[in-house]
Amino acid sequence: MPSGNGRIVVICAAFVAGMVGMSYAAVPLYSLFCQVTGYGGTTQRVTQESDRVLDRTVKVHFDANTGNGLNWEFGPKTREIEIRIGETVRADYVAVNRSSRPLTGQATYNVTPQAAGAYFNKVECFCFTETTLAPGEKLEMPVTFFVDPDIVNDENIAHVTTITLSYTFYPYEKEKPVAAAPVPVQDNTQL
Secondary structure (H helix, E strand, C coil), X not given: CCCCHHHXXXXXXXXXXXXXXXXXXXXXXXXXXXXXXXXXXCCEECXXXXXXXCCCEEEEEEEEEEECCCCEEEEECCCEEEEECCCCEEEEEEEEXXXXXXXXXXXXXXXXXXXXXXXXXXXXXXXXXXEEECCCCEEEEEEEEEECHHHHHCCCXXXXXXXXXXXXXXXXXXXXXXXXXXXXXXXXXXX
16 A cells, blocks of 8 residues: 555545546436436326326426527427326427437436426437437327326325426537536526
């Protein structure tokens, strides 16, 4: 083991390496945390449809955005629908590549109010999937979901009558650090 200054250099190098490793692990760990808990409006992923449908309804509002550097037109086919709680429904988003070259994007999502994320269950979704569109190509992307009937038992969220599902497509670039990802977004809520 090095002594004196050598030990300090080794400790500092290990600390820096650990911090770099944590910075790369932070996003996947945070995403996993949000998916498990519904924190930050993150929806739940499920493999089967709801087996219980209530008479109570809720409106679902659809929002769409594209990040800087992705020359796509992106939006929901339908701006808002009213569904029965527990009813499994499908909504479609549409993306069109407006550039003269192929572009790859990847979507992130959230739900507002944030507490509703724990009850918003997606059966099928295009989120977190690399999507490449050729110049001028148009693609319909479905999302199949239901609102968990247990939402009516949560006194913090039971009064909600409208839930917003929002997607943002960002340019997909391999091995680009998270800190360099574009932050501002354009609002393209409807095609």
